[in-house]
Amino acid sequence: MLENVKPKEATAIINSLLGGVVPKVGVQHITVGRSPEIEAFVKALDDVKNGHSMVKFWIGDFGSGKSFMLHLLNTVALKQKFVVANADFTPDNRLYANDGKGVALYSSIMDNIAIQTKPEGGALATLLEKWIEQVITKTAQEQGLSLGDIRDPQHLPRIQAGIMQTIQELTDVGGFDFGIVVLKYYEGYVTENDGLRRNALKWLKGEYRTKTEARQDLGVREIIHDLNYYDMLKNFCRLFVSMGYSGFMINLDEAINLYKISTAVMREKNYEKILTIYNDCFQGKVSNFFLNFAGTREVLENDRRGLFSYQALKSRLETNKFETAGVRDFAQPVIRLLPLTHNEVFVLLQKLKEIFDFNYKTQLDVTADDIQAFMEEMFNKPGASEFLTPREVIRDFLNILSLLRQNPGLDKQQLFGDIEIRDERPNESAVDHLVDSIEVL
Numbered sequence: 001m002l003e004n005v006k007p008k009e010a011t012a013i014i015n016s017l018l019g020g021v022v023p024k025v026g027v028q029h030i031t032v033g034r035s036p037e038i039e040a041f042v043k044a045l046d047d048v049k050n051g052h053s054m055v056k057f058w059i060g061d062f063g064s065g066k067s068f069m070l071h072l073l074n075t076v077a078l079k080q081k082f083v084v085a086n087a088d089f090t091p092d093n094r095l096y097a098n099d100g101k102g103v104a105l106y107s108s109i110m111d112n113i114a115i116q117t118k119p120e121g122g123a124l125a126t127l128l129e130k131w132i133e134q135v136i137t138k139t140a141q142e143q144g145l146s147l148g149d150i151r152d153p154q155h156l157p158r159i160q161a162g163i164m165q166t167i168q169e170l171t172d173v174g175g176f177d178f179g180i181v182v183l184k185y186y187e188g189y190v191t192e193n194d195g196l197r198r199n200a201l202k203w204l205k206g207e208y209r210t211k212t213e214a215r216q217d218l219g220v221r222e223i224i225h226d227l228n229y230y231d232m233l234k235n236f237c238r239l240f241v242s243m244g245y246s247g248f249m250i251n252l253d254e255a256i257n258l259y260k261i262s263t264a265v266m267r268e269k270n271y272e273k274i275l276t277i278y279n280d281c282f283q284g285k286v287s288n289f290f291l292n293f294a295g296t297r298e299v300l301e302n303d304r305r306g307l308f309s310y311q312a313l314k315s316r317l318e319t320n321k322f323e324t325a326g327v328r329d330f331a332q333p334v335i336r337l338l339p340l341t342h343n344e345v346f347v348l349l350q351k352l353k354e355i356f357d358f359n360y361k362t363q364l365d366v367t368a369d370d371i372q373a374f375m376e377e378m379f380n381k382p383g384a385s386e387f388l389t390p391r392e393v394i395r396d397f398l399n400i401l402s403l404l405r406q407n408p409g410l411d412k413q414q415l416f417g418d419i420e421i422r423d424e425r426p427n428e429s430a431v432d433h434l435v436d437s438i439e440v441l
Contacts, residue, residue, distance in 0.1 A: 005029050010359040017352070018398050020391060022067045024120050028075050030351050033344035034065075037337070040330030041073055045080050045290070049246040053281035053289040057307075057317060059300050060337035065390055066294040069337060070251040073292060077249045078116045082290070083127065083240045084249045085109045089257040095273040096266070102226035103206045106233065109250055110205040125201060131243050132186050135162045151190070159186070170238040177220040178204075178235055184218050206232070230277070237289050247288030255295030259305050271310035278316060278333075300334065340390055342379065346371060348390075349397050356401050364404055370412055374400070377416040 009026030016023035031038075044054050060066050074084050087093065087108040094101045112121040139162040140150040150159065160183055167179035181203045188196030199217045206224035208214040214223045224232050237248040261267040274293075280286045300307050300317065308314040319336070320329040340348070349371050357363050378393055400415050 005355060005358060007359070010355050013352075013355055014359050014398065017394050018402065020395055022071045024071065025075075027068060027071045029355065030348060031072055032348045032351070033340050034069065034072070034337075036328060036330060037069070037335060038072070038076065040335075041076060042080075045077060045082070045246070048082075048249075048288055048290045049080070051287045053284070053286050055278045055281050055291045055333060056293070057300065057334045058292060058294045058337060059297055059334055061339070062296060062389065064337050064339060066296075066337060067253055070253055070292060070294055073249070073251065074114070074119075077290070078114065078119055081116065081244075081246045082249045083113060083115055083123075083245050083247070084251070085113045085121075086251045086253070087112060088254040089252060090254065091257060091260075094258060094261070094270055095277075096269040097226050100209070100226065103224060103229050105252075106224065106229035107206045109233070115245075124204065125197075127240065127243070128182070128185055128201075128204075129189060131239065132163070132182075132189060134243060135159065135166055138162065156190075166242070167239075170242055171235040172231065175235070177222045178232070180220050181218055230273075234286050234289070237286065241288045247290060249290040249292070251292045251294070253294045255293050255299045259295070259299045259302065264305075267305060268310060271307060271313055274307070275310065275312050275316075278313075297336075342375065345390065345393060346375060348394070349375070352394065352398065353401065356398065356405075360405055362405055364401060366401065366404065366412065371397075373413065374416050 005026065009023075009029065012023040013026045013030060041056075044056070048054050058066050058069050070086065074086065077084050087105055089105070092101055093105040093108055095105065096102055097104075110124055113124045113127070114121045115123045115127065117123075118126060136150055136159055137147065139155075139159050140147050142162075143150065143155070143158060145155065149155070163183055163186060164179045167182060168175055171178050181200050185197055185200035185204075188194065188198075188200060202208060203214055203218055203220065203223065206229055208217075208223040211221065211223055214220050222228075233248070233250070240248050258267065258270050261270065277291060281289060281291065295307075298306060303309055307317060317334050319334060320332050323329045323332075350368065353364070353366055353371065374397060375393075378396065400412070403415065404410055404412065
């Protein structure tokens with residue numbers, strides 16, 4: 001069953017899942033039961049490759065696999081030659097703000113940019129240098145010069161002109177300053193001035209907080225801030241496509257933190273930003289752009305604070321009324337992640353056992369019957385039907401494997417019997433009460 005798993009992937013899978021988080025690499029090796037969703041996603045990727053744009057909302061209960069799904073989408077998109085990025089909404093990262101929380105989300109996105117050769121993120125500098133090399137090659141061809149000659153300092157103005165011309169053709173808002181900063185990056189690149197390159201990257205990642213500081217370091221008039229960061233994301237999308245990439249995909253997880261925003265006005269402004277992006281994508285105002293949101297049903301459906309509290313979003317995101325559990329519509333913007341079946345969980349645990357053995361170079365005496373017994377213990381415990389999530393099943397199973405590896409004499413059946421079911425869900429009722437109290441004040 002175990003195929004093409006690399007040692008680095010095996011270690012990432014085991015360590016991450018033991019820690020209760022989704023591994024950044026190797027998720028394709030532990031995927032079960034999501035074939036229809038993946039097939040629909042691949043079709044959507046093809047549409048985005050062809051110049052369309054897309055917004056999807058991945059909705060499921062706490063621990064149902066939303067974050068896992070986003071990481072799986074990453075793996076698929078990277079193989080399709082997309083530039084991808086992940087970021088989480090937090091109390092300090094959001095779509096709309098006037099106190100730096102919007103550009104903080106942008107900075108997180110830019111920090112986590114990934115390509116197939118750098119799947120774990122941090123690929124912005126690599127992409128910039130690749131693009132600059134493409135401009136140098138194009139300029140050399142247009143000027144009838146060799147690649148060696150074009151790098152001579154006397155031809156620097158020609159390359160600078162080529163960079164600015166290309167940037168101006170690709171960008172809408174903020175193109176001039178964007179171009180100047182890329183020129184500064186190029187200058188640092190050819191002169192091996194690491195400080196200048198760092199400052200240029202700092203600007204491009206939205207990390208300057210004052211125009212004065214940016215002007216002193218780079219000679220530009222503007223900085224990336226809460227109100228223009230979305231335009232910069234669109235500029236980067238065009239830049240990546242011009243380089244030969246299929247598009248730019250951004251995954252935004254933990255949408256519960258938009259739901260938790262304490263003031264109704266600010267929450268509505270964030271939903272309005274989602275609506276703007278949604279309309280831009282589906283009305284053809286932006287090309288080759290794919291945005292995924294992940295959240296719980298409450299985030300989507302709550303009529304007071306969820307996305308459905310904003311009527312224009314509700315009308316766009318309501319489920320196809322003809323959809324049933326057996327007849328799914330994966331073309332609609334909202335994809336609801338149904339719980340894994342017991343058979344799918346069984347297959348998943350078998351895969352994890354093989355990866356665990358491969359990672360630790362061992363062969364634990366845990367059979368298919370043992371896995372079945374473990375599942376029966378878990379799913380028959382009081383509270384399992386209400387509280388048990390795939391995350392907890394996986395973590396308990398790996399914890400037991402870890403104990404057995406280090407203590408071979410332990411009784412497996414006794415370990416299975418010691419399992420306790422805990423409610424790991426966030427206390428949303430308490431959150432509701434707190435936020436309602438703040439709004440009343």
